[in-house]
Structure formats: C-alpha cells, structure tokens
Amino acid sequence: MPSLVQESYPPHLLAQKLNNRGAYQAEQGYYESAISTYVKALKLSESSANHAPCGCRYCSLNTCMSTSASSSTSSLSPILMRRSCPQGHKSTPRPSSRKASQQQQEQEEDGYYHDDNDVIMMEDEEEVMPFAPVSPSFSVSSSYGTSFTQDPTEEPFNCGGYVYRHALRVHPHTIHYCHNMGVTLSLVIIFNLALAHHLMGIRRNNIKNTGSSSWNNSVPNMDVNYDSKALKKALQLYELAYQLHVDEQQMAATTNCATHHQQREDREEAQEQEGFESKRMGMLRFTMIVSNNLGEIHRVAKNTTKHVMCLQHLLSTIMYMVDGHFLMDNNNNNNNNNNDNQDNRIRSGITSRSNSSSGTTRTSISTFPITTTPTVSTEELDGFLRNASPLMLYDICAGAA
Structure with a gap:
C-alpha cells in the first residue's frame, strides 16, 4: 500500500497564503469569513514575528500595497490563487483512510500540516461562500448631491467619505520562494483585520440606517449594535497596526545604522x-x-x-x-x-x-x-x-x- 505523502510547511508560509485568501474573501464582501481567516493567519505569524525579515523588495510593505491595488482590479487573480509550493516540497494528496485523517488532524493542531486545497483556491475552482440574501437596491445621496443606486449586499459605500478598502496581499514571489517577512507579515494581517471590521461596520450601519426590512428579516441573528462594535474594533486594530509600523521603522533604522557598511559591500x-x-x-x-x-x-x-x-x-x-x-x-x-x-x-x-x-x-x-x-x-x-x-x-x- 503506498504511503501517504504529507508536506510540512513553515507557519509563516501558511500565514501568507491565509492572508491572501482572506483578502479575496473580504473583497467579495464576506467579511466574517475573512476575519476568521485573518485570525488563523495572525496566530501562525506570531512564531516568525521575532525573526529577521527578508530585505528584498518583494517582502516590503510597499510591494504588499502595490500587489493589493493591482489584484483588486479583477475578481480573482490567477497568480495569487494558483497553488504554489516551495522548493523541496511535494504535493499532498487528500487523506484516504481514517488513520491518515487522524494523522492530518494531529499535525493541523500543531500548525505545520498543509493541504493546498484547504488554504488557497485552485484556478478552476470556485470558493463556497456563506449564503448572502439579496435585498432590493435603494437610492443613496452622496455629499455632493448626486443620487445613485446601490445594493447593500455589494461593496459597501462610505456615506460621503473616502475609505481605503484594498486588503494587503503578499506578493506571489514571496510565497513561492518561502521568504520570511518577519514582523511585516503581522503588520499586514493586523491591517487587513482592521479593514475587514471597518467595512463590515460601514455596511451594517448603512443597512440599519436605510431600514431595509427584507434584509434584517432574512438575517435574524444580525446584531443591530454590531456596527459600533465593529468600528470600535477596527479603530483599535488600526492603532495597533500603526504602532507596530512605527516600532518596526525605529528598529530598522537602528539595524541599518549598525550594518550599513556591510550592506554596501553586498549590494x-x-x-x-x-x-x-x-x-x-x-x-x-x-x-x-x-x-x-x-x-x-x-x-x-x-x-x-x-x-x-x-x-x-x-x-x-x-x-x-x-x-x-x-x-x-x-x-x-x-x-x-x-x-x-x-x-x-x-x-x-x-x-x-x-x-x-x-x-x-x-x-x-x-x-x-x-x-x-x-x-x-x-x-x-x-x-x-x-x-x-x-x-x-x-x-x-x-x-x-
């Protein structure tokens, strides 16, 4: 009987893939699923937060923002959704026996087992999302007096103010070559968590203010006060992300001063x-x-x-x-x-x-x-x-x- 081949991925690589999956979920409007995915990614990224980050341009925060902007132009980016495997790893078939399933579960609890189909979508597959009821569209007046029609189940509008809404993605080059982003990965995930809570709070606040009874009746478990809870959580996460960003830059400045001469010789x-x-x-x-x-x-x-x-x-x-x-x-x-x-x-x-x-x-x-x-x-x-x-x-x- 052929042995089941399993692959053990480092936690930071799983976190990178989960972050990109959560970014796709958030851009499709499934914020609860995205938040759950981000939380898993953040837990996995904790182990690599203290490691020295990769210094290449693909692992920088600026590249993550640029990748986010370019990927949001299409509903599904083939590059980001393609199964990627670092060098030296073999593909993992799905478990075919109870023993294999138990072994997989044990490694999943340790955070090192990885099945690509459970973390990131294939190019020819569609992700199964939770059912979202569709309510009739309604008219909204912007701050400039222009009236337009929008469905509250679609991308949330922002009541006259501009909100940056592109979730940050890890560049495919970083994932493919298994680069360790260090604390930058935690920063990206925390920002995405804040953004998901922010957009979810905006959407639910808009739905509540417009009095869409058909939507509220179709979602009986929706907390009418969750808009303020989500915005408060987003506020805390934004502040945490910014403080982490400031601390990272101060640490990088100190490190750069100490290793300036060596870096000039190497590059x-x-x-x-x-x-x-x-x-x-x-x-x-x-x-x-x-x-x-x-x-x-x-x-x-x-x-x-x-x-x-x-x-x-x-x-x-x-x-x-x-x-x-x-x-x-x-x-x-x-x-x-x-x-x-x-x-x-x-x-x-x-x-x-x-x-x-x-x-x-x-x-x-x-x-x-x-x-x-x-x-x-x-x-x-x-x-x-x-x-x-x-x-x-x-x-x-x-x-x-």
Missing part, C-alpha cells in the same frame, strides 16, 4: 537606493491610509477633535510627499499629462492653505518625475484630498475672516 549602490526609496514611500503611503481610515471612523463617531487630528496628519503627509516628489499615478506611470493634472490639483489646494495660514507661499512644486516605484494612485489621492478638504476650506475661511 550595488543603485539597488540599495531603490530599496530605500521603496521602503520610505511604503512608510508614507501606509501612514496616509491609516490616518485617512482612522479619520473616517472618528468622523462617523462624531469625535471632532480626533477627526481633525487625523486630517492634519494626513494632510501633512501629503504635503511632505509632494515636496519630495514621491507622488505619481499607479496606473499611468508613463503619462506626463496625468502627473501634471495631479500636480496642479495638489498645488492649488495646498498653496491656498499656505496663503491663508501664513501669508506666504511654499516653494514651487515641479512636475512629478517618472520613477520606477509606484506610490499613490489618482483614485487614492483624490479620496484623501476630498476627506481633507474641510480642513483646508476651514483654514481659508478663518484667514479671510
């Missing part, structure tokens, strides 16, 4: 500069995303003071990126006209704010250079500036008065 100067720029832009972009989403939660909760603080942090980060020429369109990297239009929009808003507050103008902002590292897309930047516009308009009105 080309151009590659080192590219990696440094990618990490710095990833730091700034993550700061903008967290500040924006935290501000939206405080706005909904009517915490005006904290809402303004988040907007100020967001606006100051945007100004820093503009002055450093870090901004560019993620989808149109080679389009100078888009960069010019983006530059003009930011210049008009930020220069007006500077004139009203101090009576002086900032240094002229030149056209954004074409670089090889994508940062903030036009969609993101428009949303960030729209959320921060009340702060800029308030400064202008206060200066005029």
Whole structure:
C-alpha cells in the first residue's frame, strides 16, 4: 500500500497564503469569513514575528500595497490563487483512510500540516461562500448631491467619505520562494483585520440606517449594535497596526545604522537606493491610509477633535510627499499629462492653505518625475484630498475672516 505523502510547511508560509485568501474573501464582501481567516493567519505569524525579515523588495510593505491595488482590479487573480509550493516540497494528496485523517488532524493542531486545497483556491475552482440574501437596491445621496443606486449586499459605500478598502496581499514571489517577512507579515494581517471590521461596520450601519426590512428579516441573528462594535474594533486594530509600523521603522533604522557598511559591500549602490526609496514611500503611503481610515471612523463617531487630528496628519503627509516628489499615478506611470493634472490639483489646494495660514507661499512644486516605484494612485489621492478638504476650506475661511 503506498504511503501517504504529507508536506510540512513553515507557519509563516501558511500565514501568507491565509492572508491572501482572506483578502479575496473580504473583497467579495464576506467579511466574517475573512476575519476568521485573518485570525488563523495572525496566530501562525506570531512564531516568525521575532525573526529577521527578508530585505528584498518583494517582502516590503510597499510591494504588499502595490500587489493589493493591482489584484483588486479583477475578481480573482490567477497568480495569487494558483497553488504554489516551495522548493523541496511535494504535493499532498487528500487523506484516504481514517488513520491518515487522524494523522492530518494531529499535525493541523500543531500548525505545520498543509493541504493546498484547504488554504488557497485552485484556478478552476470556485470558493463556497456563506449564503448572502439579496435585498432590493435603494437610492443613496452622496455629499455632493448626486443620487445613485446601490445594493447593500455589494461593496459597501462610505456615506460621503473616502475609505481605503484594498486588503494587503503578499506578493506571489514571496510565497513561492518561502521568504520570511518577519514582523511585516503581522503588520499586514493586523491591517487587513482592521479593514475587514471597518467595512463590515460601514455596511451594517448603512443597512440599519436605510431600514431595509427584507434584509434584517432574512438575517435574524444580525446584531443591530454590531456596527459600533465593529468600528470600535477596527479603530483599535488600526492603532495597533500603526504602532507596530512605527516600532518596526525605529528598529530598522537602528539595524541599518549598525550594518550599513556591510550592506554596501553586498549590494550595488543603485539597488540599495531603490530599496530605500521603496521602503520610505511604503512608510508614507501606509501612514496616509491609516490616518485617512482612522479619520473616517472618528468622523462617523462624531469625535471632532480626533477627526481633525487625523486630517492634519494626513494632510501633512501629503504635503511632505509632494515636496519630495514621491507622488505619481499607479496606473499611468508613463503619462506626463496625468502627473501634471495631479500636480496642479495638489498645488492649488495646498498653496491656498499656505496663503491663508501664513501669508506666504511654499516653494514651487515641479512636475512629478517618472520613477520606477509606484506610490499613490489618482483614485487614492483624490479620496484623501476630498476627506481633507474641510480642513483646508476651514483654514481659508478663518484667514479671510
């Protein structure tokens, strides 16, 4: 009788795959399933949090955000959903006997057994999701007075404010070669957990406010107060993710100072500069995303003071990126006209704010250079500036008065 071949994957690799699976579930609107998947991934990532992270660009936070944006354009990315196996591992057939099933269960409890079909989907398979009842669409008025029709079971809308809603994914190169991302993986999973709670809270709050009786009757176990619970949980997780991000950067700065000379000998100067720029832009972009989403939660909760603080942090980060020429369109990297239009929009808003507050103008902002590292897309930047516009308009009105 042929022996059952099993494969033992390191926990951090399982966590990476589970994170990508949860990201797909969240983007399809199945937030409860995504949260459950993220929790499993976070537990598996704890063992690798203290390990030295891989220094390649595929394992950076900026690459995870770029992979997230590119993957969200399609409902199912073949690259991310393809079964991947690190070198030296063989595929695992499903258990065919009770003894094999018991052996599999024992290894699953230890967190080292892995069956690809249980962690990540095949290209030709569809994931079985929980049943979600469909309610009639209804009309919603945005903050600009435009009315549109939307189904509450679809991607949740945000009541006039922009919310960054792309779950972060681990790059396929990292998974295929079994790279250890260290604490960066925990940071990605915690952010995704926060985002899933945030979007679930928004959806249920919108459903409750619109009074969709057909939806509430079809989901009798739905907690009407869960919207506030979910948003509170999202708030805590966002803050935890940001604090972990700050601690990681401080630790990385200390490590880089100690090993600067050795790194320069091992790598080309151009590659080192590219990696440094990618990490710095990833730091700034993550700061903008967290500040924006935290501000939206405080706005909904009517915490005006904290809402303004988040907007100020967001606006100051945007100004820093503009002055450093870090901004560019993620989808149109080679389009100078888009960069010019983006530059003009930011210049008009930020220069007006500077004139009203101090009576002086900032240094002229030149056209954004074409670089090889994508940062903030036009969609993101428009949303960030729209959320921060009340702060800029308030400064202008206060200066005029």
